[in-house]
Amino acid sequence: DAVLHFGGRSLEAPFEQLMHANIQGTYNLYEGVHKRGIRRVIYASSSHAVGYYPTTRRIDADSPLRPDGLYGLTKCFGESLSRYYFDRFGVETVCLRIGSCFPEPRNARMLATFLSYDDFVELVRCALFTPRVGHTIVYGVSDNRIAWWDNGKAGHLGFVAQDSADAFAERFPFGGAWPAADDAGNFQGGPFILAGPQYE
Known part of the structure; x- marks a missing residue:
């Protein structure tokens, strides 16, 4: 009935490694889903697809992509690929732009990006069982007072963080x-913006 796609590399890495896991692998998955007639994918995207926004800017699902590294760039590819498979073949996808999913926040940045395990499970449940999702982008984040992301355009999922x-x-x-001014802490991606290739 559905595929939960949480495979791939989840950290910055050389492009060759990211390419095979996050680009070729995601394409292979969508081709398999389409050929088997599966109608829904829950795709583990990442907030790093928009990590170059400043922490002073609140964004939503319609904000232009601004990846903070090669890893974030591969997640932009996955979101675009899933959009294509919905528009062309009707395969629905919920793209979960996961923030920081841990038992507890590990640093000050996670006061904004924290997603508890229980909220994560509930978000996946909503993504699976909402009758129609089309192509939905939702930020995977708990109900934190510091809020960079607006989930108003994913309200049809019925997800309410606890x-x-x-x-x-x-x-x-x-x-x-x-x-x-040039500190990574000014960007939503945090240290990820410094983890990618460095050029002189």
Whole structure:
């Protein structure tokens, strides 16, 4: 009835490695889904498809893609590929732009990007059982007070996060000094924007 596609490399890596897992692998999966007549895919995209937005900007599903590295770029490919397979063949996809899915936030950035395990499971359930999803992009994030992402365009999924990073906020107090203008902390992708290829 559906495929949950959570395979691939989830960190920045040389392009050859990302290409085989995240580009060729995703294409192979969609070809297989189409040929077998499967009608829905839940695709593990990433917030790094839009990681070059500043942390001062709130974005939604219609905001232009701004990948923060080669890994994020491969997720942009997957989202575009899934759009093509919906438009051309009617294969529905929910693209989950996952933030930071861990038991607890690990750093200050995750006060905005945190997605609890329970909220993650509920998001996948909603993506699987909503009667019609078409091609939906939804941000995988809990109900955090610091919010960079607006899920208003995915309201038809019925996903309501129950957890929040706020309970852990005291672990990461604000030190009173804002990042320098070129600091990775100014971008939603955080350190991922510095993890890709560096050119002189």
